[in-house]
Amino acid sequence: MxxxxxxxxxxxxxxxxxxxxxxxxxxxxxxxxxxxxxxxxxxxxxxxxxxxxxxxxxxxxxxxxxxxxxxxxxxxxxxxxxxxxxxxxxxxxxxxxxxxxxxxxxKPTCEHVVSVCLDEAFTDRCVEIGANLSESLKFELIACLKKNLNTFAWATEDMPGIDINITCHELNVDPTVKPIKQRDESWDPSALAQSTTKSRNLSKSDPYRKLGILTGSLTQSL
Structure with a gap:
């Protein structure tokens, strides 16, 4: 407008x-x-x-x-x-x-940002703020961030006392169920050789054509 x-x-x-x-x-x-x-x-x-x-x-x-x-x-x-x-x-x-x-x-739009260092003693402690902010608002925002510098967690040492249930991950499985080892697939040498030869021939005749790969007894398109 x-x-x-x-x-x-x-x-x-x-x-x-x-x-x-x-x-x-x-x-x-x-x-x-x-x-x-x-x-x-x-x-x-x-x-x-x-x-x-x-x-x-x-x-x-x-x-x-x-x-x-x-x-x-x-x-x-x-x-x-x-x-x-x-x-x-x-x-x-x-x-x-x-x-x-x-x-x-x-169509995603990316706003222009500028990097601001909040702690001169540690140059890696930086944040990004909007580049189009007015000077007065930018000054107030940077002052507020520096004032609350201790609020940010810059490293794992800055986060003591976190519950182990939050930092520790585990698989959601039933511990009473006995694990089952998956059996090895039986490959038919003749079928594998035939599929390999066919794929090579198709690749030579039309390199842009989608080829199939043999997985077990099924052939799926790439």
């Missing part, structure tokens, strides 16, 4: 999605929303993430507009000085936007 960073009031807060993933907001911004002849100024949370919508209008705007939405009819009705107005949704457009959003999610 080409919003200038100077218009954003810095107030980072976590926003949790349906998947449980938390995203930090950049802050808030007051933006005008026009519906027909009605104009309302609303506060929006600003998030620097790919999304299928430019803005999501919630309950505060609906209440201020005295609007009544209907998801079944895909419309929104609200009173104006010139009577009741209706905004209709476009089902085909909505589906195309959802498809574009899903297509974008299939």
């Amino acid at each position: 080409e919003i200038s960073p100077s218009e954003i009031a810095e107030d980072p807060n976590p926003v949790v999605g349906l998947s449980g993933e938390a995203t930090m907001t950049l802050g808030t911004i007051n933006h005008s929303v026009k519906a027909d002849s009605m104009m309302k100024t609303m506060e929006f949370l600003v998030i620097d993430r790919p999304a299928s919508y430019n803005a999501i209008i919630g309950t505060p705007w609906l209440n201020s507009m005295q609007a009544v939405p209907s998801t079944y009819h895909m419309c929104l009705k609200f009173p104006t000085p010139r009577g009741i107005k209706t905004i209709w949704g476009d089902r085909r457009f909505s589906r195309s936007r959802v498809a574009e959003a899903l297509e974008g999610k299939r």
Whole structure:
């Protein structure tokens, strides 16, 4: 939406999605929303993430507009000085936007990060933070990490007193059952030689063709 960073009031807060993933907001911004002849100024949370919508209008705007939405009819009705107005949704457009959003999610995006050393005495004690953070937020974040440096476990010696049941792994088997040794497979020399010869011939004639390998008495495709 080409919003200038100077218009954003810095107030980072976590926003949790349906998947449980938390995203930090950049802050808030007051933006005008026009519906027909009605104009309302609303506060929006600003998030620097790919999304299928430019803005999501919630309950505060609906209440201020005295609007009544209907998801079944895909419309929104609200009173104006010139009577009741209706905004209709476009089902085909909505589906195309959802498809574009899903297509974008299939392409993973990697956020630029920078490495920050938290302990000058140990240069390997580093963490990565977002490179696009504002200078003030970056300064506060680094100060908080350095202040709580002892919270991090940099080595196994930093984690004393852990229950042995957590650090020790075992096979989930019944100890009362007697183990059985698997018998050796009996290979037929003639069948093995025939399969090897056939595979070599196929490889020479068409090296891009998928070959089969003999496993026991079955032949499976690579």
